[in-house]
Amino acid sequence: MATSQKAARLGEEVWKTRVDKVNAELVTLTYGTIVSQLCADYDNDYAQVNQQLDKMGYNIGMRLIEDFLAKSNTGRCGNFRDTAEMISKVGFKIFLNITPTVTNWTADNKQFSLLFDENPLADFVELPDDGRAQDELWFSNIFCGILRGALEMVQMSIEARFVSDVLRGNDVTEMRVTLIRYIEDEMPPDDE
């Protein structure tokens, strides 16, 4: 598909030319520490941890979208399918150098899955063996918040959640993204 190729090219170009790189292990270990500290702080109440990660992600996403728009210099997406391609091939590409696969669209084009073949946040990680973490903790839940926050700033209200994770022993890491609505009323006033 044309948009997808275009997005891939754009992502590649921005990644190569306009992004400052940091050591991947620094990111991995920092994020890992945050999650394990949250687990300690909330006494292994993993539902709470998921929620906190989502909140943190939301705050990141709200700011990150600005950076994304500045670096990628793209305009509005025509439809939600383009948005998905942008997220995967430009967004994830320039910030993490990964391109999760966009798949499993519903017929109404309002819901898709992102399949993460690799996940830099989860390198080295093995979930605690307490019998609950495997069922309750979404280790990379910050991604959900980031998408939610970022898309909200560009007038899209979405819901994102993980449905499977290799850390839990699933075959793939899959995030389900659902478009709830376009936020029409909060469109910035037309000042042109």
Place this chain on the structure above:
Amino acid sequence: MPSPSSPPRAHGPTTSREQPPSIRRAPPSRCSRVNCRPADSAAPDQLPSGNMIVCVAVVGHQNNPLYLQSFTEADDALKLHHVVHCSLDVIDERVNNPKRSAPTLNETFLGLLYPTENYKVYGYLTNTKVKFLMVTTDLDVKDADARNFFRKFHAAYVDAVSNPFHVPGKKIASRSFGARVSTIVKSFGSGTVG
């Protein structure tokens, strides 16, 4: 059994035959685990092929056991662990009395520590004073092979402690570490270097 709080002290070589506290402290809890032998997938059809590692261990900087795994069918885990713990004294001795020249400053590989009739023990000391030990039945191991083994083992250890849910200084419970160690141990027998 001595109280667990007694620090596992290092003894001189003369006392090493009697079990120092750390020896007694470790095996009882570990043996039961060894008997359930998760590593057996490695062993059965690989009978002494010349290069056989029978036991590997990771020991913390206070000589506290972090990981101990034997790779034998027979019920000799206790004996192997005893050998491992005796070797710790040899490490301490070497570290405290560095006889040989200065260029060993950054040398982590300690070489052959403790030859017995049936086993040879090789050691490796990281800069954080974590010790790796390897017990082999092969009495003719090349230094390069042992070095190579420890290099891979060190890499596996680094990844295991990078797990954010691992608490430094606690035993390594990671399954993937166990699996990786089994693989490394298996490949040691095949005699490939590199």
